[in-house]
Amino acid sequence: MWRVLRRAGLSGADADDATQQVFLVASRRRQELAQDKERSFLYGTALRIAANLRRGLSRRREAPESAAPDAVSAAPLADEAFDRRRARELLDELLSRLPDELARVLVLAEIEGLTLAAIAELEGIPPGTAASRVRRARAAFRELLQLHRDRNPFDGSLP
């Protein structure tokens, strides 16, 4: 869940807070939780909390927190950890350019490794819709990545 929150555009600290909020909400509403709906509830709650936090942050910030993709790729690499951090920054940047519904299913499929059935359950959509959405998300992400690659041909830090 924390990773989903991170990929939903929250910083690590905000993802921490959001994780706690999710369980606070779940605690308050546990009597309402239907069996087999716990995951969907937690997921939906997490997304709503993430959206609220992002809105609050955007109101407070004058400039966006995330750097532009080109700026991200221009930073030098010091070590492997930094390499991974930069990879995540680039990932977040690319995800932020995708429509929300595509970014969400891509995270669930590629990062969380969920099946289409599980994605459909969490998103509350039919499996067929989930399949086509994941397919579109992968294609769109690949296009964005190609675009990034074309704009940064000398970025040797990434493969």
Add this chain to the structure above:
Amino acid sequence: MKVDPLAELEAKLFAAAREEQPEAELLERVLRAAREPARHPAALRSRSAPPASNRRVRASSSKLGWLLAAAALAAALGLAWLRSFERHGELAISAEHAPRQTQPAIAPSPSAPAVSAPVPAVAVPPRAPAAPAVKAEAPERTRPHPARATTAPQRASAPGSEPPAAPATLATEIGLLKQAREALREGDAARASSLLDGYDAAHGTALGAEATLLRIEVLSAQGHSEQARALAQRFLADNPDSPLADRARRLSAARGAASGVSP
């Protein structure tokens, strides 16, 4: 074979995201409150800067009850979430933090040789909470009561009670269960069983329900369908409203079908 650089880059980005884990502090904050609410009243608090922080979790002490309840529920619901997705992906709040805890010695090394566990005659969880039995080689074990996942705060705050002598942190417990799940997923049921034994020996209690379900799967993988089914049914009898009950029903049904017995 020609490697698609774009696919390689894509894989690298996703892998970097998969590797990212929350700081152990987050887990500890939640889990500490679940274990020792009276000693750590501020366990659940925002760590982000004030403008970006969640003010609700830093609210007045009148909300402490909610925080403690949330911590307990986090152990149950969070693990339900994690377990549901375990077959598909890595843990979100990962047990990777377990080695970074203050009491790592109780976590068996992942590289430790698997103990060839004898066929365990597992004593299913008793209705009355019993002191966790340290399992040596006796085949019979007393499983911690699954409901302890939600009763830990009360247990920890009993008047005059001292913290357990060598309690496993919940992060460590999660670490053990994660290792056991991975072993089971890799087909090494004996090692999974051994790790669960280690969980019991480490006085793991908060995730007793989770451990019980995993034990059911291990028993089944070892061919002990009847024991698995009995354990699942006892779990259901003791925890009909547990978030994990439905999974136990499915396991029980599967075990029943496998053994030709109606669940």
